[in-house]
Every structure is written in C-alpha cells, then in structure tokens.
Amino acid sequence: MSLTEARRALLASPLLLASDPAFGAVRANAERLRAEFQRELGYELVVRAGHARLRKRCDAPRDDRPARIPRSGHPDTWQPFTRRHYVLFALTLAACERARTQTSIGLLAEEVRSLAAEDGIELDLDRLDDRRCLADVFQYLTTLGILVPVAGHAEDWVRSRAEGDDELLYDVMHSPLDDLLVAPRVVGAGGVRGLLHGGVYPSTEEGENLARRHRVARRLVEDPVVYGSELDERDRAGVAGQASALAEWLGLEAERRAEGAALIDGAFEPLSDLRFPAARPWTRQVALLLAERICQRVRMGQTRVSGAEALEDCRALRAQWGDALCAEEPEEMAERGLEVLEAMRLVRRDAGAVVPLPAIARFNHVDMTAAQQRLEDA
Numbered sequence: 001m002s003l004t005e006a007r008r009a010l011l012a013s014p015l016l017l018a019s020d021p022a023f024g025a026v027r028a029n030a031e032r033l034r035a036e037f038q039r040e041l042g043y044e045l046v047v048r049a050g051h052a053r054l055r056k057r058c059d060a061p062r063d064d065r066p067a068r069i070p071r072s073g074h075p076d077t078w079q080p081f082t083r084r085h086y087v088l089f090a091l092t093l094a095a096c097e098r099a100r101t102q103t104s105i106g107l108l109a110e111e112v113r114s115l116a117a118e119d120g121i122e123l124d125l126d127r128l129d130d131r132r133c134l135a136d137v138f139q140y141l142t143t144l145g146i147l148v149p150v151a152g153h154a155e156d157w158v159r160s161r162a163e164g165d166d167e168l169l170y171d172v173m174h175s176p177l178d179d180l181l182v183a184p185r186v187v188g189a190g191g192v193r194g195l196l197h198g199g200v201y202p203s204t205e206e207g208e209n210l211a212r213r214h215r216v217a218r219r220l221v222e223d224p225v226v227y228g229s230e231l232d233e234r235d236r237a238g239v240a241g242q243a244s245a246l247a248e249w250l251g252l253e254a255e256r257r258a259e260g261a262a263l264i265d266g267a268f269e270p271l272s273d274l275r276f277p278a279a280r281p282w283t284r285q286v287a288l289l290l291a292e293r294i295c296q297r298v299r300m301g302q303t304r305v306s307g308a309e310a311l312e313d314c315r316a317l318r319a320q321w322g323d324a325l326c327a328e329e330p331e332e333m334a335e336r337g338l339e340v341l342e343a344m345r346l347v348r349r350d351a352g353a354v355v356p357l358p359a360i361a362r363f364n365h366v367d368m369t370a371a372q373q374r375l376e377d378a
Contacts, residue, residue, distance in 0.1 A: 001025040004251040006033060008271045010045070011221065011250070014054040015176055017145045026052045040249065041221065042214035046179055051145070053179040058222075059215050064343065069136045070143050077281050081140075088123070088137045091115045093180065096146060096172050105157050105168040109134055131158050138170075146177050216242055220263055221250070224272070225345040225359045227260040259358040276344050277363075282326035286333050287340035288363065289317050289325075294347065294356050295364035305354040310334045 001022055006029060009022030016023055026033060030047040037043040037054065044055040067089070068078035081089070095111040109125055112134060116123040124130050135158045141147040152168035201207040216238050219226045228236045243261040247254035250271065252263040265271045278284040293313040297305055314330040314337065326333060338354060341347045346360040 003029055003032070004249075007036070007250055010037070010052065010054045012271050012273070014056055015144055015180065016052040016054075017176065018050045019145075023052065036249075040246065041217050042210075048175055048179070050173075051176045051179070053176070055182045056222075057182070057218075059218060067140060070139045073281065077283065081136075082133075084133055085137060087121060088112065088116075088134050089140070091119075091121070091123075092134070092137050092141065093177070096141070096177055097174075099172045101174070102150065102169060102171050105135075105138065105152075105154055105170065106161075108138070108170065109157075125161060128159070131161060142170075144176070144180065146173055146180065147171070148173060213238060213242065217246060220246055220261065223345065224274075224343075225260060225262045225357070227345075227358065229259070255362075257358065262359060274340075274343055276340060282328070283336045283340050285325060286314070286317065286337040287344075290314065290334070290337040291341060291346060291360055291363045293317075294341075294354065295360060298356055303355070304350075305356070307334075307352050307354070310338060310354055 001024065003025065006022050006025040009020065010016055010026060010033070013020065016026060027047055030045070030052075034045040034047070037045045042057060046053045046055065066080035067085070068080050069085070071078050091112045092108070094115050095108055098111060099108060109131070113123045113125055123134075125134075135154050138147055138154070142149060148171040150169040150171055154168045157167060201211040212235055216226075216231070216235050220239070220243055226239060228239065231239070239261050240256050243254040243256055243263060246252070247263050250263070252265055252271070255262045255264050276284055277288050290310065290313060293316075294305055294310075297309065311330055311334045314333040317325060318330050318333065328336070338347065338349065341360070342349060344359075346357055346363075348355050348357060
C-alpha cells in the first residue's frame with residue numbers, strides 16, 4: 001500500500017486498528033507520516049502496536065458532523081447521536097476504563113447506571129428507551145473497535161433486559177480506548193477556546209502564520225468546499241497554493257474558482273464520509289435532480305428558492321420517476337435532498353428559503369456569478 005493510501009486511510013479513519021489493510025503501511029512509515037501530518041495540518045499522529053490514532057483538531061465548534069448510530073444501510077444515512085446519546089457515551093467510556101478485559105452487556109450497563117447515579121443523571125435500565133439508547137452507544141463503540149463482540153446477542157437484553165446463556169459478551173480493548181479522546185494540551189493555552197480548538201501556537205509572527213496555514217489546510221481537507229467569502233484576506237491568499245499542494249499529497253484533484261476551492265475525490269475508496277454524486281442511497285439521486293431544478297430557477301433570475309418551490313420540484317420528480325427514484329413522499333424527498341446539498345455546501349438554508357451557493361454550478365453548468373451579485377445586492 002502506498003503512502004498516499006496510508007494518509008487517506010488515517011484521515012478517513014482517525015482511529016485505525018491493526019485489522020485495517022492500511023495499518024501495515026502506517027506503522028512502517030510512522031515517523032514520516034507523523035512529521036507530515038504535523039507539518040501540513042497540525043494533527044498529531046500516535047502509532048501503537050495494535051492501532052494508530054490521528055488526533056485531529058478543528059478551529060471552531062461545529063455541529064455538522066455528529067456521531068451516528070450504526071444501523072443497516074449506508075453509513076451516512078445513520079441517525080445522529082442525540083444529547084442523551086452523548087451523555088451515555090461519556091459515561092460508557094468511563095465504565096469501559098474500569099472494566100476488565102471481558103465483560104457482559106448487562107454488567108457494563110450496570111456500571112454505566114452506577115456512574116450516572118453518582119453524577120445525578122437518571123438512567124433507568126427497566127425502561128426500553130434507556131436500554132435502546134445505551135445499546136446504540138455500545139454498538140457505536142464496536143464500530144470504533146473499543147468493544148469487540150465475542151458471543152451472544154444484544155437484542156434480548158434490549159427488549160426485556162433478559163440475561164441468559166446467549167447474553168452478549170464484549171472484549172474491552174483498553175489500548176485504543178486510551179487514545180480515543182483527543183485530550184487538549186493545557187500548557188501554552190491562552191484561554192478556553194485555545195485549549196479546546198485549533199491547538200497552541202507561539203505568539204509570534206511565525207506562530208501566527210503557521211496557525212493560519214493549518215487553519216486553511218484543515219478547511220480544504222475536511223470541508224467539501226471552501227468559499228473565499230468566508231475567509232479573511234490573508235487566509236484567502238493562501239487557498240490556491242495550499243489546495244494544489246494538498247491535492248498532490250492526498251491523491252485528490254484541486255478545483256479552483258474565483259469563489260473558492262475544493263479538493264475533488266474520484267477514487268473508488270473514498271476519503272469523504274459523504275459521497276456525492278452517488279447511485280445509492282436514494283437521497284443522492286434526489287439531491288442531484290433537485291440541484292438541477294435549483295439551477296434552472298437560477299437561470300430564470302432567482303437568487304433564492306422557497307421551501308414551497310423545492311417541494312413543488314420534488315412533486316414533479318415524484319410524478320416523473322415514481323418508485324424508480326424512491327418510495328418516499330415529496331415532503332421527505334425535499335427535506336432529505338436539501339440535507340445532502342447543504343452538507344455538501346452547495347446550498348444554505350436561510351429563514352425557510354434555499355440559497356444556492358457557487359459550487360452548485362458544477363453540476364449544471366450555470367453561471368453563478370450574476371446570481372451571487374444579485375443576492376449580495378438584495
């Protein structure tokens with residue numbers, strides 16, 4: 001496996017287990033990769049005997065990339081964690097830290113309940129909703145490789161809290177658990193924001209330039225599109241050069257326009273956790289057809305598309321394609337399709353209206369320059 005593939009694997013799976021095909025290349029090139037990620041993105045790479053952990057940092061709080069509950073179907077259609085899930089997730093990490101190398105779902109749940117009681121958090125294991133929520137958290141930890149199912153099934157415990165011969169047993173992997181949380185560095189932090197986000201840089205001109213370069217690089221690598229209007233003048237000046245360098249480093253294609261830049265991934269094994277366009281699931285096809293309708297409205301002089309117009313477009317698509325497109329009602333089609341377009345930063349929603357953003361033009365060859373000027377003048 002090449003170095004480029006190893007870099008992509010770490011970005012796609014920041015907690016990379018030894019079972020991953022890329023782990024051998026990561027471990028063999030650990031020193032080089034550690035230096036590269038620190039230089040290019042300000043990320044810290046830790047490589048252990050059984051796993052590798054890329055400790056990412058974001059530059060601001062964000063809520064657009066929640067943990068998701070593993071379900072059947074495509075991963076980016078999984079339901080996001082609720083506030084309740086995050087609370088139980090934190091408690092479960094503490095319970096796993098205390099657990100032995102092997103435990104049962106019932107014992108682990110009781111430990112979580114005990115920790116919750118210590119903090120005054122209500123967790124009633126006799127309630128189906130609480131058991132289901134906790135089982136979701138356990139399942140999420142299995143996808144990370146922290147809990148490894150050995151034998152048994154969880155569903156009987158979820159349905160009735162039944163314990164028997166087929167009760168689910170877990171191996172608790174303490175080594176990746178220790179590296180799961182990206183702990184901030186306290187020394188050198190000038191405040192809470194610096195402690196939690198972005199990292200710590202020297203308060204010199206060189207430190208400020210390095211922080212700026214990392215800030216732009218992270219946006220280019222982690223976000224579908226980076227718009228120049230969202231950056232200050234000095235950040236904007238470095239986008240084009242950094243886009244080209246990062247694209248070569250990660251095996252991507254840099255697409256630069258007057259409005260901004262994007263790194264396009266055409267590989268079979270995607271770097272992104274959200275692939276678009278794509279044949280499946282149906283939300284991708286609806287989003288692509290809806291993007292075309294939105295571009296048609298831009299051609300007619302619109303700078304905004306109302307929610308009613310988006311719904312009208314989905315009704316037309318439903319009438320044209322029927323169940324061959326999807327079996328959902330137009331209201332569901334509109335909501336899910338717009339979610340995809342918003343996640344890909346092709347539109348933004350503002351007070352019930354849909355505002356097309358410049359990158360949507362690449363899917364329909366529409367000139368967005370005039371539309372953006374009309375929007376700014378409005």
